[in-house]
Amino acid sequence: MEYTILLLILPLLSFLLLGLLGSYMKPKVAGIIGTLSLVGIAVVSYLTAYNYFAAGRNAEGVFPTLMPHNWKWLPFGEGLSIDLGVMLDPISVMMLVVISTVSLMVHIYSLGYTKGERGFQRYYAFLSLFTMSMLGLVVATNIFQMYIFWELVGVSSYLLIGFYYTKPAAIAASKKAFIVTRFADLGFLIGILIYGFYTGTFSFEPNTAHLISAGAMIPLALSLMFVGGAGKSAMFPLHIWLPDAMEGPTPVSALIHAATMVVAGVFLVARMFPLFIDYAPEVLPWIAYIGAFTALYAAAVACVQSDIKRVLAFSTISQIGFMMVALGVSTSMDPHNGGLGYMASMFHLFTHAMFKALLFLGAGSIIHAVHSNEMSAMGGLRRYMPVTHITFLIACLAIAGIWPLSGFFSKDEILAACFDFSPLMGWTMTAIAGMTAFYMFRLYYCIFWGKENKELHKAHTPKESPLTMTLPLMILAVITCVAGFIPFGEFVSSNGTAYHIHIDATTATISLVVAMCSIALATLVYARSKQPIAEALATRFSGLHTAAYNRFYIDKAWLFVTKQIIFRCISTPIAWFDKHIIDGFFNMSARCTAYLAEKIKWMQNSHIQQYCIWFLAGTVVLTIILLIL
Amino acid sequence: MVQMEWYLVLSTFMMFAGIYGFFTRRNLLTMLISIELILNSVDINFAVFNRFLFPEQLEGVFFTIFAIGVSAAETAVAIAIIINIYRNMKNIQVRNLDKIKEE
Numbered sequence: 107m108e109y110t111i112l113l114l115i116l117p118l119l120s121f122l123l124l125g126l127l128g129s130y131m132k133p134k135v136a137g138i139i140g141t142l143s144l145v146g147i148a149v150v151s152y153l154t155a156y157n158y159f160a161a162g163r164n165a166e167g168v169f170p171t172l173m174p175h176n177w178k179w180l181p182f183g184e185g186l187s188i189d190l191g192v193m194l195d196p197i198s199v200m201m202l203v204v205i206s207t208v209s210l211m212v213h214i215y216s217l218g219y220t221k222g223e224r225g226f227q228r229y230y231a232f233l234s235l236f237t238m239s240m241l242g243l244v245v246a247t248n249i250f251q252m253y254i255f256w257e258l259v260g261v262s263s264y265l266l267i268g269f270y271y272t273k274p275a276a277i278a279a280s281k282k283a284f285i286v287t288r289f290a291d292l293g294f295l296i297g298i299l300i301y302g303f304y305t306g307t308f309s310f311e312p313n314t315a316h317l318i319s320a321g322a323m324i325p326l327a328l329s330l331m332f333v334g335g336a337g338k339s340a341m342f343p344l345h346i347w348l349p350d351a352m353e354g355p356t357p358v359s360a361l362i363h364a365a366t367m368v369v370a371g372v373f374l375v376a377r378m379f380p381l382f383i384d385y386a387p388e389v390l391p392w393i394a395y396i397g398a399f400t401a402l403y404a405a406a407v408a409c410v411q412s413d414i415k416r417v418l419a420f421s422t423i424s425q426i427g428f429m430m431v432a433l434g435v436s437t438s439m440d441p442h443n444g445g446l447g448y449m450a451s452m453f454h455l456f457t458h459a460m461f462k463a464l465l466f467l468g469a470g471s472i473i474h475a476v477h478s479n480e481m482s483a484m485g486g487l488r489r490y491m492p493v494t495h496i497t498f499l500i501a502c503l504a505i506a507g508i509w510p511l512s513g514f515f516s517k518d519e520i521l522a523a524c525f526d527f528s529p530l531m532g533w534t535m536t537a538i539a540g541m542t543a544f545y546m547f548r549l550y551y552c553i554f555w556g557k558e559n560k561e562l563h564k565a566h567t568p569k570e571s572p573l574t575m576t577l578p579l580m581i582l583a584v585i586t587c588v589a590g591f592i593p594f595g596e597f598v599s600s601n602g603t604a605y606h607i608h609i610d611a612t613t614a615t616i617s618l619v620v621a622m623c624s625i626a627l628a629t630l631v632y633a634r635s636k637q638p639i640a641e642a643l644a645t646r647f648s649g650l651h652t653a654a655y656n657r658f659y660i661d662k663a664w665l666f667v668t669k670q671i672i673f674r675c676i677s678t679p680i681a682w683f684d685k686h687i688i689d690g691f692f693n694m695s696a697r698c699t700a701y702l703a704e705k706i707k708w709m710q711n712s713h714i715q716q717y718c719i720w721f722l723a724g725t726v727v728l729t730i731i732l733l734i735l
Numbered sequence: 736m737v738q739m740e741w742y743l744v745l746s747t748f749m750m751f752a753g754i755y756g757f758f759t760r761r762n763l764l765t766m767l768i769s770i771e772l773i774l775n776s777v778d779i780n781f782a783v784f785n786r787f788l789f790p791e792q793l794e795g796v797f798f799t800i801f802a803i804g805v806s807a808a809e810t811a812v813a814i815a816i817i818i819n820i821y822r823n824m825k826n827i828q829v830r831n832l833d834k835i836k837e838e
Contacts, residue, residue: 712833714766715758722754 107157107174110192112150113202113245116143117238121231128227140230141213144206147237151206158199159597168602171195176247186306191247196598197376197452201244204456207585208365208463209237211578212357215467218574219357219474229269229355236262240366244373248308249298249331252374256294256338259367260287266362267354279350286347290337297330310377317385325386328378332371332393339371340423341430342400346661348423352415352479356470359415364422364466365459372429372455379448379600383439394434394527398534401427403658405541409548410644410654413479414469417549418462421505424542425458431535432520435527436600444526445600449607450519453594457512460589461504464582468498471575472553475568481549485635486558490568493576495554497583502550504586506543506621512589514618515607521617522610532613540620547628557635742783749776763817763827767810774806 120143128136164170176191213233220229239258246252261284268280298308304320304327305312317324335341340348351363362368375382375393382390401424408420432451437444471494476483488495504513517539525532570576595605631639644651653659709720753772760766778799785795821827824834 712835714829714832718757722758 107154107172107194109150110154110174110194110245113147113154113192113241114238116146116150117234117241119143121234121238124227124231124234128231131227133222133226136227136230137213137217140234141210141217143234144210144213144237147241148206148210151202154194155199155203158194163604166602167604169196169597173247184306186302186308188250188308189248190251192245193247194245196602197373198244200452200456200598201373202241204459205237205240205244205366208361208459209233209240211463211467211582212361215360215470215575215578216355216357218572219470220355225269229266232262232265232269233358233361236266236362236367240370243370248310249301250308252377253291253294253298256334256370257291259362259370260284260291260338263287263351263362263367266358267351269355269358270353273353276353279347279353283347283351286344287337290344291334293330293337294334297327297332297334300327300330310381317381324381325389328382328386329389329392331378332375332389335371335374336396337371338374339368339426339430340400341371341396341427342403343660343664345400345404345423346657346664349416349419349657352413352419356415356466356473359419360463360466360470363419364462368422368426369429369455369459372426372433372451375430375433376448376452379433379436380439383436383445383600387437390434390436392434394431394531397427397430397434398531398538399427400424401431401538402534402541405538405545407654407657408545409541410651412481412655414472414481414484414549414553415466415479417545418465418469421465421542421546422462424538425454425462425505428517428520428535428538429454429458431531432523435523435531437527439601441595441599441601441603441605446519446526446605447523448600449595449598449605450516450523452598453607454516454520456594457504457516457586457589460582461501461511461513461586464497464501464579464586465505467575467579467582468494468501471571471579472498472568474571474575476562477566481552483559483562484553485556486554486563487568488554490563491570493570493579497576497579498554499550500583500586502546505546506625507539507617508621508625509614509618510587510590512586514614515590515609516594518609518614518617519607522613525613536617536620539617540624543621543624544628547625548632551628551632555633556637739783739787742779746776746779746783749773749779761829763820763829766829767813767817770813771806771810774802778802 120140124131124136124140131139158172159169162169172194174192174194176189176193178187179190181187213230216229216233220226223229236259239255239262242255243252243259246255264280264284267283268276270276300323301312302308304323305316307313307316337344348363348368352359354363404420404423404427408417408424411417411420429451432447432454434447436447439445441449471491472484472487473479475487475491475494478484500511504511507514507517521532521535521539524535593607595607599605631637631643656662749772753769753776756769756772757766760769781795781799781802785792785799789795817827820832820835824831
């Protein structure tokens, strides 16, 4: 499997080529080079996945963890070193497939979407950089390599959100995303350092004796790592950057802020899952509670947003909440007895990546046609954009959890895992799943049915996007339709042994009924061109509506904390200290020197013989001193 | 044979004559000559100590030759500077040198 290193080299080369020589190329050439390199990466990924799973299980009945490459990069002595390499195990191979598929679709789609934009070459260079970082993150052989690539994805996310760098909102959003995730990554870094200090290694499988002797430090380290994961995966209250990140180009939102980068936090928890189960089982329920609250919060906000990308962003936050919950409700390594959540989470990650990328790309196609993000500019688009309409509908049905689309299967596993944990958790998540179906169909009806903005459409008739954009939509729609039938448990499960997915009839019925009711409700409220019920509800609960529309003022709360408390009470005194005490000390010493120089200036009078007398006097004095001593 | 002390007395005399001349003369050229006197007195010391104390070695003599070479070079530089000063000020009085810094 030595060829897997190509997964990192190909995008790196493409990034360097496009980044350094891109401005000498025609935009189209740059786009084709980027896309071709992605085709290569996708082929290598699929080959890796095929070879890995075809090689079969070892004697213990699990897929072996392979390390085709592992170089010692920074040795710190006593066995502690930072290594770089490639590690293959079921979840990293699964992620390789997800990332390369979505990235390839986004590359093809962008050929049409960003056609004629300024900085087309730069865009493809950044996409390559992102792909390399994300692939490096999932194949990391140790926690520190993961951290390095973790920061690299943060950088490429920052660069791509700020792609339209002439737009102030985009600049603000990119800075916000970078600072919030960096803030969370501080927790991650401290967690890694504690982990490395107490276990003596950065690898994912430390010495058992070290782990036991570390005692309470391992839960602490794992909790801090979860903080980093929560920042990247937009868990409450660190979710504030993700909705704003929608200022970036829509394909970027599909790739980074829906399918791949934001699930890095889930991937991190899954990667550390054996340690969580064995050494920090008390942390896992908290992950579940945070995930559940985030899912509920984001679903509530998504119900009232008017910008279609914001709706999708909150939907993403909510779905990542589902994945976190699924990991958090696991209580053992055995998938038949409490460990189902791990498999459910990874399965949902896989299916969600596909249908959420499809939703975002569909939204991009719509925005491309009407040149606006607002629902008020849309409505009735089904007549103009048939392909986008059908694929978007498929994705909406999938996220709502309707049989036989992929979302149904993965969500059902998550709900089953939640019911195993506690009935309360199960019912809560079922209700949130119902809200998901409601807001997704609200979105669907407001875009494709509902009240048409006739004036706008008359002035500028929306038309179906070109084939480069609709082809990825169709491919992803096909994947969304069939992905549910992949025997996912055969490949990925908490302890690595084969798990045969079976649909729990009660859970499935409940979730299907809830989803159907929600869709019916959304149809009743939003499908027609007049929406009296929605308006009545909005006026009846105007306080709640306004609060939800303003995202329950979490952004304001953060602004208050940073601006009023941190900046005013901590930063300002520190700035004063720096300006007046630290700088003042050096200014004073400089002034003393200047003053002294002014005072002895008269000695430099260019009377050579006077200099000589001083010199002679000095010599005589020195001689006398030497003679006396 | 001349005693070593006589040479040293001579060189001391030359040395102080040089220092005296350097401080009292007002002309740059005579100041330069005074410097040469100081240097030569030192050269004599080197040669004399070598000759009387370590006759089987030659370091002192070589150092003398080396110092003569260096002082020749230094004299050349000094004279070049003095010529330039003369071109600018039409004299080589040392008290006029403080005008250089104002130009």
